[in-house]
Amino acid sequence: MSGTLYGVGLGPGDPELMTLKAHRLISNAKVICYPAADSGPSLARSIAADIIPKGALEISVVLPMRESRQPAKDVYDQAADALSLQLESGQDVVTLCEGDPFFYGSFMYLFERLSQRFAVEIVPGVTSLTACAAALNRPLTSRMDTLAVLPGTLPDADLRHRIENAQSIALMKVGRHLERVKTLLEDMQLIDNAGIVERASQANQTVHRLADYPHATAPYFSMVLIYKGDEAWTLPRSLSS
Amino acid sequence: MSGTLYGVGLGPGDPELMTLKAHRLISNAKVICYPAADSGPSLARSIAADIIPKGALEISVVLPMRESRQPAKDVYDQAADALSLQLESGQDVVTLCEGDPFFYGSFMYLFERLSQRFAVEIVPGVTSLTACAAALNRPLTSRMDTLAVLPGTLPDADLRHRIENAQSIALMKVGRHLERVKTLLEDMQLIDNAGIVERASQANQTVHRLADYPHATAPYFSMVLIYKGDEAWTLPRSLSS
Incomplete structure (x- = not known):
C-alpha cells in the first residue's frame, strides 16, 4: 500500500488560524514537505513550527525567486521524485501550504506530478x-x-x-x-x-x-x-x- | 467597558475544519449566538456542539425560511437588541457563522446593526x-x-x-x-x-x-x-x- 499525499492548508499566517485537522495531521507527521524561497526561511514552516514533531523528516522545496519557470520546474521534478520514494514505501507525506492548497497555491505543482499515481487528500485552509x-x-x-x-x-x-x-x-x-x-x-x-x-x-x-x-x-x-x-x-x- | 462581538467562522461543516482560534473562543464563551432556520436545528450550532460550554447563554436567531425580507429584518432587529444588552453589560458575545462570517454570511445583518457601537472581531473560517x-x-x-x-x-x-x-x-x-x-x-x-x-x-x-x-x-x-x-x-x- 502506497502512502497518501496530504496537501494541508495552514491558513494565512496566524498559527491559530490553522484548522484542527491541519494541527492533527502535522502533529503526527513522519514526513513533512514545504516550500521555501532561496532568499530566506520558509513561511509555511514557520506557521507550523511549534507543532512539527522532533525527528520528522523534512523535505524543503527551495524555489529560486526568479522570473524564469525552468529552474522551478526542475525543483518540483526533484521534489516529486523524493516524495514518490516516500509514498511508494507506504509513508504518508504532509505537505504544508500557505492559505489553502488549491487557492493560488504552489501545491498544484506537486499535485500535477503525483496525483495520477498516489492518493491525495486536501485539507482546505483559511485563505x-x-x-x-x-x-x-x-x-x-x-x-x-x-x-x-x-x-x-x-x-x-x-x-x-x-x-x-x-x-x-x-x-x-x-x-x-x-x-x-x-x-x-x-x-x-x-x-x-x-x-x-x-x-x-x-x-x-x-x-x-x-x-x-x-x-x-x-x-x-x-x-x-x-x-x-x-x-x-x-x-x-x-x-x- | 463594553464587550466585544466576535464573528467566528466555523468552516464548511466538518468540525475538524474549525480553526484553533474558533475552538478557543467557543470553548471559553459565556454568551453564544447562532442562526437557525425555523424548519429545523441550527447547522452552525451542530458544528460546534461538542465544545459549547455547559451553562453558556445561547441566543438563537431563528429565521423564517420565506421569500419576504421583512420577517428576517424584525428577527435581526430583535437579536441585535438582545446582543446589545449583553455587550453593554461588558459581556463578550461569540457568534457562530457557517463558513466565513464575511463570505456570503448572515453575520453581516448583525454586523451592520452593531458595528458602529461595539468592537467587532472577525475570525475568518474555511469557506x-x-x-x-x-x-x-x-x-x-x-x-x-x-x-x-x-x-x-x-x-x-x-x-x-x-x-x-x-x-x-x-x-x-x-x-x-x-x-x-x-x-x-x-x-x-x-x-x-x-x-x-x-x-x-x-x-x-x-x-x-x-x-x-x-x-x-x-x-x-x-x-x-x-x-x-x-x-x-x-x-x-x-x-x-
Whole structure:
C-alpha cells in the first residue's frame, strides 16, 4: 500500500488560524514537505513550527525567486521524485501550504506530478481572501453579490471592465502595479471603496485605506479589496494599521 | 467597558475544519449566538456542539425560511437588541457563522446593526469555496488565473459572459436553476469541466461530475465549480460520491 499525499492548508499566517485537522495531521507527521524561497526561511514552516514533531523528516522545496519557470520546474521534478520514494514505501507525506492548497497555491505543482499515481487528500485552509476581509472589518460578499478575484497584472482596460462588473473585487499580486491600480481606481471613483492589507493575520499585518497607503509598491503577501455591494459602505476614515 | 462581538467562522461543516482560534473562543464563551432556520436545528450550532460550554447563554436567531425580507429584518432587529444588552453589560458575545462570517454570511445583518457601537472581531473560517475544490480534488486557481464567484440566479446571457471571461468559476445558489445552468454549460461545451458538491466536508457530502448529477435541483448547501485554466484538466471520469 502506497502512502497518501496530504496537501494541508495552514491558513494565512496566524498559527491559530490553522484548522484542527491541519494541527492533527502535522502533529503526527513522519514526513513533512514545504516550500521555501532561496532568499530566506520558509513561511509555511514557520506557521507550523511549534507543532512539527522532533525527528520528522523534512523535505524543503527551495524555489529560486526568479522570473524564469525552468529552474522551478526542475525543483518540483526533484521534489516529486523524493516524495514518490516516500509514498511508494507506504509513508504518508504532509505537505504544508500557505492559505489553502488549491487557492493560488504552489501545491498544484506537486499535485500535477503525483496525483495520477498516489492518493491525495486536501485539507482546505483559511485563505488570505477572507483573512483580508476580516482585517478590513467589512463584509466581503452577501446575498446575490458577484465576486471577482483578479491578478493586478491585468491590463488597464481588462481590469476596468472586470471591476465595473462585480460587486466585490479582490486584487492579488498587485506588487509593482500598485500605482497603476490606484490611478485606475481614482479614475473610476472607487478609490474610497478600496482597502489594502499586507500580510493578513501575521504579526506584522498592516491595514490601510488604499488612498492612504504610504508605499509605491506592495509586498508579495498583500491584497487590495474593493467593495461596492448594496449598502455601498465606504471604509472607515480612521482605518490604519 | 463594553464587550466585544466576535464573528467566528466555523468552516464548511466538518468540525475538524474549525480553526484553533474558533475552538478557543467557543470553548471559553459565556454568551453564544447562532442562526437557525425555523424548519429545523441550527447547522452552525451542530458544528460546534461538542465544545459549547455547559451553562453558556445561547441566543438563537431563528429565521423564517420565506421569500419576504421583512420577517428576517424584525428577527435581526430583535437579536441585535438582545446582543446589545449583553455587550453593554461588558459581556463578550461569540457568534457562530457557517463558513466565513464575511463570505456570503448572515453575520453581516448583525454586523451592520452593531458595528458602529461595539468592537467587532472577525475570525475568518474555511469557506465552502475551497472545501468544494478539495472535495473535487482539483486545483481551483493558480498563478494569474481569474476567479468569478457568481450566483446561479443570474440571467443566461450575463452568466455566459461571466463564465467565458474567467478561468475558474464558482456558482453558488444554483438550487432551482440547476437544469438551466446545465443546459447553458452544455451549450458552451463546458459541461465536462464542471463538478458539483453537495454539503462539502459534511458527513453526507456528495461529489459528482455535473453531467452525471442525478437530480433536477440542488440543495441549499451545494456549489458548482467550473475549471478551465492552463492545463484544461477535465474532472476524473470515475468521480462519484
